[in-house]
Amino acid sequence: MQKSKIRTLAGLPKLSDLNISSKNNAIIFYDQKLLKNLFVKTWLQSFSFKIALNAGESLKTLNSYSAILKKMSALPIQKNTTFVSIGGGSVGDFVGFIASTYKRGQRLIHIPSTWLSAVDSAHGGKTGLNFLDTKNQIGTFYPAEIIILSKKLLFSQPVDRIYDAFGEVFKIGLINQPAILQQPKISADYLWKNLSVAIGGKYKIVDLDPYEKTGLRQVLNLGHTMGHVFEMTHKVSHGQAVLLGLMFSARYSFQLGYLKKAEFIKICQILFSVPLKLKYNKVLKIPDQKIHKLLLQDKKKSAQNQVNFIFIHKIGNVFIQPVLISDLMSEVQRQRRQL
Ligand SMILES: NC(=O)c1ccc[n+]([C@@H]2O[C@H](COP(=O)([O-])OP(=O)(O)OC[C@H]3O[C@@H](n4cnc5c(N)ncnc54)[C@H](O)[C@@H]3O)[C@@H](O)[C@H]2O)c1
Numbered sequence: 487m488q489k490s491k492i493r494t495l496a497g498l499p500k501l502s503d504l505n506i507s508s509k510n511n512a513i514i515f516y517d518q519k520l521l522k523n524l525f526v527k528t529w530l531q532s533f534s535f536k537i538a539l540n541a542g543e544s545l546k547t548l549n550s551y552s553a554i555l556k557k558m559s560a561l562p563i564q565k566n567t568t569f570v571s572i573g574g575g576s577v578g579d580f581v582g583f584i585a586s587t588y589k590r591g592q593r594l595i596h597i598p599s600t601w602l603s604a605v606d607s608a609h610g611g612k613t614g615l616n617f618l619d620t621k622n623q624i625g626t627f628y629p630a631e632i633i634i635l636s637k638k639l640l641f642s643q644p645v646d647r648i649y650d651a652f653g654e655v656f657k658i659g660l661i662n663q664p665a666i667l668q669q670p671k672i673s674a675d676y677l678w679k680n681l682s683v684a685i686g687g688k689y690k691i692v693d694l695d696p697y698e699k700t701g702l703r704q705v706l707n708l709g710h711t712m713g714h715v716f717e718m719t720h721k722v723s724h725g726q727a728v729l730l731g732l733m734f735s736a737r738y739s740f741q742l743g744y745l746k747k748a749e750f751i752k753i754c755q756i757l758f759s760v761p762l763k764l765k766y767n768k769v770l771k772i773p774d775q776k777i778h779k780l781l782l783q784d785k786k787k788s789a790q791n792q793v794n795f796i797f798i799h800k801i802g803n804v805f806i807q808p809v810l811i812s813d814l815m816s817e818v819q820r821q822r823r824q825l
């Protein structure tokens with residue numbers, strides 16, 4: 487897999503920083519919410535061709551894919567045009583998918599605008615569209631050539647976006663970057679200081695199994711089996727759903743004796759340090775049939791009736807184990823009774 491070049495900038499890049507020769511040689515896809523920031527609005531003027539996007543899960547659909555392709559057909563796009571995305575994870579996943587499929591592939595640059603996308607989704611090359619009720623059911627591997635981490639852009643976010651990032655940040659801490667979990671502070675400064683550690687943790691895994699062939703990359707799904715269920719049923723943000731999914735995984739790992747009590751308590755203290763709108767005791771109040779249906783659609787399914795679940799052994803040490811969906815459902819019921 488092509489290695490992305492990661493550049494950290496105080497502000498937003500000039501076209502020359504992106505190796506774009508003229509304003510007609512690129513198309514910018516932007517989250518239209520970013521127009522609220524005057525500096526982004528001004529910067530967008532450096533591009534001749536612009537496509538506004540409505541961020542969120544409804545963007546990652548075949549309908550909006552075809553709607554945006556139609557809009558693009560009105561533009562004089564040449565074969566060697568660079569596609570630039572500026573936005574959060576939904577925009578990055580969507581534009582990555584367009585760039586990888588439009589005329590069999592265009593040069594791609596990501597400028598992540600949420601902490602979650604800066605720390606996680608812009609890296610590793612996964613693009614994705616949701617299909618029916620399943621997240622990222624359609625997708626490609628297509629890493630951006632350049633990823634720009636802009637301090638000004640990232641610090642312009644509201645506090646909820648900081649909370650969102652900690653799902654993925656704590657995930658990577660649990661997988662292979664324990665230093666991040668030593669004394670985490672739920673702040674933008676902490677995220678900025680620890681960006682390279684978190685990103686480095688992800689690349690350590692991606693480099694071992696870039697196309698998810700050997701299964702090693704699957705550990706990055708820690709917290710996501712139940713996280714996706716919570717995201718689809720409670721309509722919470724991806725980041726917060728992952729945090730809740732990590733709470734489920736920690737409890738399950740402790741219940742099966744994989745995680746010692748002292749370590750379990752430490753992990754809970756860390757996970758519960760993020761203020762969430764949806765509390766864990768509410769999260770399992772969903773009908774069993776609904777959970778079961780979503781688990782059956784899960785793309786991490788290893789066989790008809792099992793999923794590859796990621797368990798925590800201790801901070802910095804996780805492992806994959808197939809679990810029968812019926813056992814996972816029993817664990818859901820057990821945790822529901824306990825809450
Ligand atoms: N490809 C991957 O490897 C990968 C990894 C993790 C998550 N994801 C995907 O990423 C998505 C979640 O990412 P996200 O939370 O960034 O999603 P998002 O793009 O939906 O952004 C969340 C919200 O923040 C707003 N926003 C974006 N930038 C902002 C800014 N600078 N200031 C204020 N508001 C801003 C958006 O308009 C949106 O309302 C999910 O679709 C998830 O599946 C992909």
Ligand SMILES: [Zn+2]
Nearest residue numbers: 654710724728
């Ligand atoms: Zn995720």
